[in-house]
Amino acid sequence: MFPFNKKSDVNYLNYLIMNSENALKCAQLFRNAMMGTKPPAEHQEEIKELESKGDSLTHEIYKGLNAAHPDFLKREDILELATRIDDVLDGIEASIARFDYLGIDFTDNYMKDFSEVLVQSCEHILTAMKLLSERKFVQMREHIVIINSMENDADRIMREGIRQIFSNPTDPYTDFKLKEIYERLEETTDDCENVADILESIVLRYA
Template sequence: MIFNKKGEIDFLNLLIQSAENTLKGAQMFRSAMMGDKPPATYYDSLKEIENVGDSFTHEIFKGLNKVFITPLDREDIMELAVRLDDVLDGIEASIARFDYLNIAFTNQYMKDFSEVLVSSCEHLLAAFKLLAKKKYIQIQEHTVHINSLENEGDRLMREGIREIFTSPTDPYHDFKLKELYERLEQTTDCCEDVADILDSVVLRYA
């Protein structure tokens, strides 16, 4: 458990550490997409990062059960923790597909998705740091970027799936790509979900 100088549970710092861990996962996923090794070889390492993320979420929930006064509404802290965990779960689920669908290659769509996820997680981390400093208005600069990146994720999925159906190859191969693109797009949605909660916090506290 992390405490502030007053000896209180530091929920905002826990959220920052969770966001840092989520960014670490996104960066590892990008390495998997950009590297020369089969992407599935990164699964165990990413699973460890995902387990660390679960522990942060557990710590936040355990802390909320112990205290009555929190820096934000309890529901906001819970939603931020859960939705942030969803981002990392999505990254882990995406790399898992390389394993159980036996995808041994990457392409430009996958690489571009990995860049979108890293950028989104960088903006999330910056937003959580501003939240801890109560710089609410500045948070919106980052949530706007995250929303734009989610739109980019939509575009990548549409173009990737369009290519599958305009230039079909083996049906099993095409199914694998469609499954992966859709999961990656859902993960960019998860980033936007966190941004939406941050925007609602800004409206109430700014």
């Protein structure tokens, strides 16, 4: 872990970058779970470990803010970024957990598409965070726009998935479970967009 200085953004940004990398790795594991041949729930423990690591990193940021004084970033921005990145990790873990307690042992094309949206969104979050650490505010805009666009794709995927459920109903219990998973995955892409919204507010303030 990076020690916190009394007055420095560097340490906060390092922690935020570390947790963005952690979120990307978690999204990649989730994609592997959706693309693989094993029941998705078998990946739950590995994803849970990354989610727990994210909790630890977020706690370090909260703890450090009690003693340090950031230079250019507002304390509220740091707290919001830390919280929203943690929400992404929580959302991915909550999504994989549903395969376990809902007893879904298969994936479909909608789940696979959601997983790709999550990976790409987390890739752009990480890139934007690295640009923030370099104070390259203008360059951050491209990645913020892409994250917002990916969330729109997720909205479309959810609508198409739910439309398919009601257009071709099968077992009502299975249909309910699939709808639950689609909606939770869409909420997780919303969490990615929430990170982008905070980054956009920082860009507007400093660019």
